[in-house]
Amino acid sequence: MQYQLEGSQAIAKAVALCRPKVICAYPITPQTHIVEGVGEIIRSGELLNCEFVIVESEMAALSVAIGAQAAGVRSYTATSSQGLLYMIEAVYNASGLELPIIMTLGNRAIGSPINIWNDHSDAMSVRDSGWIILFAETNQEALDLHIQAFKIAESVGLPVMVCVDGFILTHAYEPVDIPSQEEVDEFLPLYNPATSLDIHKPLAIGTMVSPEYFMEVRYLAHKKQMDSLKIIQCVRDEFRRKFGRDSGGLLREYMTEDAETIIVTLGSVAGTIKDVVDDLNLQEKKIGVISIVSYRPFPIDALKDSLKKAKRVIVLEKSLAVGIGGILFQEIELVMKDTDAEVFSIIAGLGGRNITKFMLQEYLSRKSCKKITFLGLKEEIITKEYEFANFCGREGEV
Amino acid sequence: MSNPTLGNRLSKDDITIQSSSNRNNSLTCGHRACQGCGEALGARCAIDAAHHATGGKIIIVNATGCLEVFSCSFPESAWNVPWFHSLFGNAPAVASGVAAALRITGKEDIRVIAQGGDGATCDIGMGCLSGMFERNDDVLYICYDNQAYMNTGVQRSGATPPLARTATTVPHKNYLGNDPQIGKNISQIAIAHEIPYVATASIGNIQDIEKKIAKAIHIRGSKYLHIHVPCPLGWGFPTSETIRIAKLAIQCGLFPLFEAQYGKLYGSIPIDDPIPVEDYLKPQKRFAHLFGKNATPDAVSVLQEVANSNIVKYGLNGGDI
Incomplete structure (x- = not known):
């Protein structure tokens, strides 16, 4: 169904349709409207069974998502610019741990000088972090990419960052088509990770890796990224079949x-x-x-x-x-x-x-x-x- | 239940889980801690107690530090419980995330413990810890306090006591070691958040650790337990002396054992006959510069003052708190 929506609201709707269980929110311009939007969707009861954790910093925002995802539930957060830099240690940690977290990046310049407006410096600062990084061109694609992102992330076992231009997309009103909950449910199955923190199968996750194994870990991280090129295309094709729209891909x-x-x-x-x-x-x-x-x-x-x-x-x-x-x-x-x-x-x-x-x-x-x-x-x-x-x-x- | 000890040397309440053959060995043998490590002992006692109290329903989130490094070198792990390490400064937030996931999936019977050293707790992770307290997330946070950054080679932390020698506070002619600050009193900071439960404990009193863990682990909301864990390497004492040093810290008043709930102190373990702080300081090389040829009795009196003030403040003399 078509709606005239602000980009941030469209993204919030898309995220809610993917039924995350934990959403962590910390404000930073220009992504603020997104977490406000998902917060409203949760508070109003439109999205049930979701914890909305309002944290004290971006470092905590992504860390809460890391903990939730490691405990086996779908989690989401959003940030921009300085916020991304503040959480950068956790950004590398999430991909190293292969946790399929989804994060929206409302692209914004990095200071100094402080500047709240759009460019891609923030995304570029984490280009080598091991996250899958997707860029949206329009609000419709921003919405579609979020739905695809959960599927890609959970298929490959890597976090995905969806980049949307700050203000230009996040604050612009455009007509967007919002799929129904049933359609999204059919496209995106419930999250069921192979491993998580489980009292019946105790695992140590996040151990120290010595030089004997570290090279192999990094090689496999690279290989996994390169392999996901194929999955990104498969998900685009499946999305096209399901929703009749061309979005995403390489x-x-x-x-x-x-x-x-x-x-x-x-x-x-x-x-x-x-x-x-x-x-x-x-x-x-x-x-x-x-x-x-x-x-x-x-x-x-x-x-x-x-x-x-x-x-x-x-x-x-x-x-x-x-x-x-x-x-x-x-x-x-x-x-x-x-x-x-x-x-x-x-x-x-x-x-x-x-x-x-x-x-x-x-x-x-x-x-x-x-x-x-x-x-x-x-x-x-x-x-x-x-x-x-x-x-x-x-x-x-x- | 039959008493496993012969005769009646210990009352039933004083028999520890550690002394039981049924203990879980949550932090089991084969790890790489130094001989005499207080933190390894503290962690084993605390986590076994939590395991016992919950019937094994615990998940541990560990900050970077000695405990993390010595317990899990891939492909090995010394942990017999689900255990997760993310970063140095984010353990409380990661634990909040685990707790949120358990709450939303209706598994609140599984209890979450976050743990780290004094650096992770008082310094780099303090923002996340304060945030976790403020949200009153359902996590028990345990700080194993050995009063410096031992993992990186004994540098000063926010919890290093006044006048202590560390690698970054080496005493010189006109410098007596760590500046005479009080050391960050993180337990008081926790109390100020008015969370449901805050307590201090020490490996000098294992019964007390186990009782406090058993109490804290079932309370809903944020709990904070600060465990004093002497470090033979960093403090400079023989590896056989760890527990004795911990007991001396309690007996002189420098490490008070107390409990608080919702912002109010409500109990402490009295010390019958306080010993002078010198008795605690002298066996430790980190305070050696205060004694001997170039003795600085004035400096020692600074620490005695801290102990005296603790004795009154926390009712260690049996007085009101």
């Missing part, structure tokens, strides 16, 4: 068939890019778009296949690895290493800076591009800052 292609230029990106900005591409393709510019859904595991083979005819690949990302440049860019360069295609990097939208159609049109109309472009950078501020730094800087030679 990546989405748009007009890539004969494209000479392909723009690769993550998250909601794909919508803006597609609008620009639509306009330009009317002028026969041959531009396509790929938005990656499964950022971890990284779909190298699928990307190689989709990008094989491209002459130019532009990676637009809302994150920056200070000291080297684009993050997704490096990964796409790896994908393209045996081809003749040129790969360009756009760093855009940091800290919520708008990425407009005009900015993208201007970039795509350039005769030549630098390897790395900071889109929409205000040169006058940079110049001023240098002048100020020179004025205040320490004296003497370097």
Whole structure:
């Protein structure tokens, strides 16, 4: 059934439909409306048999979820930005323990300087943590990905982080189709873990692993992630059959068939890019778009296949690895290493800076591009800052 | 029930679960604790008592630390109970999660215990512990207090007593070891949360540990038990002396044994004839700099003052609390 809903409310509905038993809540902008939403669903009696644990920090939020999941029940939490950094030790712990927790990440910049607006710095800071990381493009996909996430997580035995752009999705009202409880129940069976904390089968979980075994543990963690590429696709197919909608999977292609230029990106900005591409393709510019859904595991083979005819690949990302440049860019360069295609990097939208159609049109109309472009950078501020730094800087030679 | 001891040397109430051949050995042999480890002894007594009191219906959540490291080196484990280790600073929150899962699945007869050392409890995990208390989650938290970070090589913690030598408070000419602070009084902090039950115990009194565990484990809501566990390595005494040192700490008043419920102290174990703190301090190398050639009687008197104040505050002289 169609509803006009805020992204956070749509996600809260999706989570409730998956019948988690323990939900841990700690507020941080911009994910706050999600935990408020699930709290309301529980308090109102719409979702029964669910503990809503209101904790004192993000570290506790994920830790409570870890304890609940280890005790054998489905658990969920949500966070953003600084909150993710505050719980980062538990983030690595949850994946190391192979606990299929679901967490929404309302993507937001990381300070200092403090900034509450959207970019992908937070997700990138845990890209190597062993979580499956999925990016939603629209509110409908955010809703769908949460339902898929529980299924993926419990099938592979790994936690899944569903990334939704802070404000752009979490606070935007869009029409969404919400499936019925019966449909979701049919799609997602009850959680029945093979091992848990059980007084009848006492296990020690979370033991110390010495150098004799540690390499194998990490190898298996990597293998498990790579194996889950297949499961993510199976779950997408099953979802399509059940709900009649295309959501999830490894990546989405748009007009890539004969494209000479392909723009690769993550998250909601794909919508803006597609609008620009639509306009330009009317002028026969041959531009396509790929938005990656499964950022971890990284779909190298699928990307190689989709990008094989491209002459130019532009990676637009809302994150920056200070000291080297684009993050997704490096990964796409790896994908393209045996081809003749040129790969360009756009760093855009940091800290919520708008990425407009005009900015993208201007970039795509350039005769030549630098390897790395900071889109929409205000040169006058940079110049001023240098002048100020020179004025205040320490004296003497370097 | 027949008395397993010959004659009537112990009253029935004083026969410990530890002395019974039916004890569970929850923390069983083969672990890698140092010889004379007070924490291993404390944990075994406490968890066996909980196992006994619940008919084996317990789940343990363990913070990182000595106890975790020496008891579970993959692929081995010394635990005969369901046991879970997540991180150093989050054991109370993980235990809250386990308790929430048990509550929602109608298994509240299974009792949850979180445990850690003084570093996990007083320092790095204190936020999570306070949160667990504030929510009154149905968990018994046990702190095994050996008064420093022993696992990493005896560094000062928030629970290190004044004037003690640790690897990060090495005495020098104008420095007498740990600054004369009082050490973080985590039991009082627990009491201030007005949770249903708070108590202190010591491996110098095993009967008392078992009684307090038996009482605490069935109370609904948050419970806190602080067990004093001397560390031969970190404190510098022979491994045969662990229990004697624990008893001396009780007898001088530096480690009072008391109970509180809902924010109010209501009972303590009196000490008939308090010994001077010197008798407790002198056998420990961590206080050696206070005695001998460069003796600092003024400094020792600081600790005597703490003991004297405990004796009055906790009614250890039989007085009112």
